[in-house]
Amino acid sequence: MKTKNLIYTVLVFCVCFIGTAQKTVLNKAEKQYDQYAYIDAISIYEKVAENGYKDEKMFQRLGNAYYFNAELTKALKWYDALFLLNSQQEAEYYYRYAQALKSTGEYAKSDKMLASFYEKTKLDSRGILFDKNKNYLDQIKLNSGRFEIADAGINSNQSDYGSTISNNKLFFASARDTGIVSKKTFRWTNKSFTNLFVAEMKADGSLEDPIRFERKINSKFNESTPVFTKDGKTMYFTRNNFLGGKKGKDDRRITLLKLYKADLVNNKWTNIKELPFNSDQYSVAHPVLSLDETKLYFASDMPGTLGQSDLFSVVINSDGTYGEPKNLGPAINTEGRETFPFIAGDNELYFASDGRPGLGGLDIFVAKIKDDSSFDKVQNIGEPVNTRFDDFAFIIDKDTRKGFFSSNKEGGKGSDDIYKFTETRKLNCEKKLSGIITDLKTDEVLADTKVMLFDSNFQQIAETTTANDGSYNFLVNCNNMYHVRALKTDYETVEKKINIEPTGDKTALDIKLDKQIREVAVGTDLAKTLEIPIIYFDLDKYFIRSDADFELEKVLAVLKQYPAMKIDVRSHTDSRQTEKYNMVLSNRRAKATIKWFIGKGIAASRLTGQGYGESKLVNKCSDDVTCTEQEHQLNRRSEFVIVSMK
Structure with a gap:
């Protein structure tokens, strides 16, 4: 099992x-x-x-x-x-x-x-x-791509998983054949129950042949996932509901899991006791200690669980008693399965979950534990540790960046196997994000431009102003997405999104700003200056669509800003239909547009206009020439040309 x-x-x-x-x-x-x-x-x-x-x-x-x-x-x-x-x-x-x-x-x-x-x-x-x-x-x-992994060298053709390190030894659970004539199997899997094994760690990082852990700890049922205090004198571990030769069952007569504690006395493990927050009615398993050993983290489906199993913590009081178990909450737990917690030396919580977006089965995730015991962003640690199968029981040394994890991925020796790894690059690496702000039209560098940095949720992180050469710099984290916003007087604000790749020393993001105040003169086409879409009439229609009001409002604002300005409205069609039809259609469109401005309070004396039909095509799309719809659209346009400013 x-x-x-x-x-x-x-x-x-x-x-x-x-x-x-x-x-x-x-x-x-x-x-x-x-x-x-x-x-x-x-x-x-x-x-x-x-x-x-x-x-x-x-x-x-x-x-x-x-x-x-x-x-x-x-x-x-x-x-x-x-x-x-x-x-x-x-x-x-x-x-x-x-x-x-x-x-x-x-x-x-x-x-x-x-x-x-x-x-x-x-x-x-x-x-x-x-x-x-x-x-x-x-x-x-x-x-992904941050780990070098290999077989740990201790796997059997059965299930091996759930390792921990203490006193330069690797402890793990295994269902391997121990040579006992009478072997018990669990009906769930028809495989042997797991016992604890231990392997000495050599100087080169390899492992000695594992041996079965003390008989006092290993029972005839399942044991797994031990964790030891720093002094090596106390051990917490998972076992089926079995103590003193008696097996406990829930209301459905199922034997679930409990956490146990044992003491090392005269080099022998003794005083095996179950923890007080266990129950015959739910499982509690996979313990790990906080860095200061004042909290025990574990997985359970006890009342208050959000999903199929959640991660909990419980305070270990100075007198050896325990507080009330506390669910780690939705920052970590989902309606799925969260299990196999591990607290790394840099106070990062690693755990396995199938409730978060992942590659399949259980994936390994990590979140930094903040000073107030809340959690930073949860991240998937990526391939090759995570695969399309179950990957779990991740442990890592914060200094050497070496560790072990378990997986039932393809290519293993048994149903679960233990793998060793070296992390070659940290997940939360830092990089420099830099760029130059320039004028869109002239490429002139723009000094004293305000540049703001936001995270993926648009929470502001930092702010700076560009130097004389238009440059800016931010320090950002790899594998995160950011928004960079540039603001300068007389220019339109621009915001760009960027993902920070882990490769290279820095990431460049140059931004070009377009002037907000644009020069106009006699002969200027306000449609181009104000970036008004080419089409605001339906095909073969001369009624102004409701969504065109927004575009015409731009021209209206200019006319109100310059009361003496006069414009000529010029309407054009594509070459489809006859020349006569297109001329009539474009004239009606020009008149409809002028009528719209008059209805908004612009004097008729400031407005002229006519239709040009298909007489002023901007491309090759004349009669009998095959063109795409997009090419035809370029010819169906309106112009608002300034004819007088006084």
């Missing part, structure tokens, strides 16, 4: 199958399923399915059975069948289907399922996070 699965699987689904000759077989499968004996259930369900039997609930359970065992590619087969049979499913199945699709790299289809999931739920944080981060694959790509 892989205890990494137990902590986030507490869902029991009721099923009612149509009565058939196979009902007895299916009832047996349902019973196995409801007792978390998923491997047995899979065998029975698949035999029925192979006989051509199709049932929506059966496909759900087959998909779920593989999904909860982290075999997403196998789950995909049955979720495909489920949605082919009936595409209208409960929201959670859209999410599981999306995760399963990622296991084969079908990200586009997965994103469609996530979009449907969001539409069905709206308030589920998993859908909200996806909707707000639809470019998550681009962000993960920016965070």
